[in-house]
Amino acid sequence: MNGFIEWCQYNALSQFMRSAKWPYPSVEVLHIAGLILVFGSMLILNLRIFGRILRQEPVPQVAAGLSAITFTGIAAQFISGPVLFMTSAMKFAQSTPFKLKLLLLLVALTYHFGAHRRFALDPATPAQTLRVSAMASMLLWISVVFAGFAIELLAG
Amino acid sequence: MSLYDVAKAIEASRMGTAMRESMYWFAALNLVHLLGLLIAAGTIVFWDLRLLGIGLRRAPVSQVGKSLLPWTWGGFTVMFLSGSLLVAIEAGRLYTSVFFRIKVAALLLAGLNVLIFHLTIYRKVDEWDRAPTTPLQARIAGTLSILLWFCIMAAGRAIGYTLDYAV
Numbered sequence: 001m002n003g004f005i006e007w008c009q010y011n012a013l014s015q016f017m018r019s020a021k022w023p024y025p026s027v028e029v030l031h032i033a034g035l036i037l038v039f040g041s042m043l044i045l046n047l048r049i050f051g052r053i054l055r056q057e058p059v060p061q062v063a064a065g066l067s068a069i070t071f072t073g074i075a076a077q078f079i080s081g082p083v084l085f086m087t088s089a090m091k092f093a094q095s096t097p098f099k100l101k102l103l104l105l106l107v108a109l110t111y112h113f114g115a116h117r118r119f120a121l122d123p124a125t126p127a128q129t130l131r132v133s134a135m136a137s138m139l140l141w142i143s144v145v146f147a148g149f150a151i152e153l154l155a156g
Numbered sequence: 157m158s159l160y161d162v163a164k165a166i167e168a169s170r171m172g173t174a175m176r177e178s179m180y181w182f183a184a185l186n187l188v189h190l191l192g193l194l195i196a197a198g199t200i201v202f203w204d205l206r207l208l209g210i211g212l213r214r215a216p217v218s219q220v221g222k223s224l225l226p227w228t229w230g231g232f233t234v235m236f237l238s239g240s241l242l243v244a245i246e247a248g249r250l251y252t253s254v255f256f257r258i259k260v261a262a263l264l265l266a267g268l269n270v271l272i273f274h275l276t277i278y279r280k281v282d283e284w285d286r287a288p289t290t291p292l293q294a295r296i297a298g299t300l301s302i303l304l305w306f307c308i309m310a311a312g313r314a315i316g317y318t319l320d321y322a323v
Contacts, residue, residue, distance in 0.1 A: 025317045029310045036309075040198025044212075044224075053223040057215045065212045069205065149190060153183050 037073025
């Protein structure tokens with residue numbers, strides 16, 4: 001594990017990221033752009049499930065329409081996130097908020113693709129199940145954002 | 157008294173100083189600002205993508221607009237209020253920041269884009285509400301909006317890396 005963290009910290013890309021002031025903020029901007037797509041699609045899907053928006057559109061249709069954008073956002077996150085991590089791999093590897101965020105992210109993604117997305121795409125899912133699932137989904141994603149925010153806050 | 161003097165006076169005011177000297181205010185305001193951004197930008201981008209015929213394309217344009225607008229305004233209000241307080245903390249230094257100026261300019265242009273869109277092509281939305289392809293002018297407005305909001309967000313992030321915080 002230590003060997004891997006060291007590789008992260010000292011590889012060429014990581015060195016480039018530290019070579020000037022602008023690479024880190026630039027990748028961070030991509031990370032926030034991806035976050036807007038992922039969080040935005042979850043927000044819209046869950047608001048629809050709660051009946052607050054797009055009431056005339058069936059939930060499975062909304063879920064299907066958002067799908068490609070969610071994937072695009074996740075792709076942006078999975079490219080930018082590891083690059084940000086590598087820049088200060090040794091620092092992040094010891095950061096409690098960072099570990100918490102990885103754990104919450106893993107739970108949120110597993111829950112989304114394992115349960116919530118399936119419920120939303122299936123017209124036969126009872127409305128009550130869907131609403132409970134939407135509540136869980138919203139709480140999970142908000143906690144991922146909070147933990148992500150805490151990483152920078154506590155890194156100083 | 158110039159605008160710069162006003163900005164410096166706000167920064168030096170009792171409220172500006174108190175918030176600047178507290179670790180919690182700055183972090184809390186930033187977090188609220190981020191949550192406002194996620195709600196506002198999260199709804200704006202899906203509306204823009206709808207104008208480009210991407211995403212919620214099976215729902216009528218006007219319905220997506222009407223549905224998302226209250227959430228966009230809610231998020232924007234949170235962002236604007238928390239943003240104003242963040243400005244008060246370091247108004248003097250922000251006045252001379254090039255990224256702050258870019259951010260304000262992009263924000264004004266984004267507002268102008270919305271205004272032009274609503275006064276022109278959106279007036280005839282009944283004609284293209286369910287059309288498989290949206291009119292060119294609507295697609296231009298959607299693209300501009302995405303680019304301007306990206307600019308606003310990137311400039312905002314850049315401010316955080318270029319100002320020297322006297323904390």
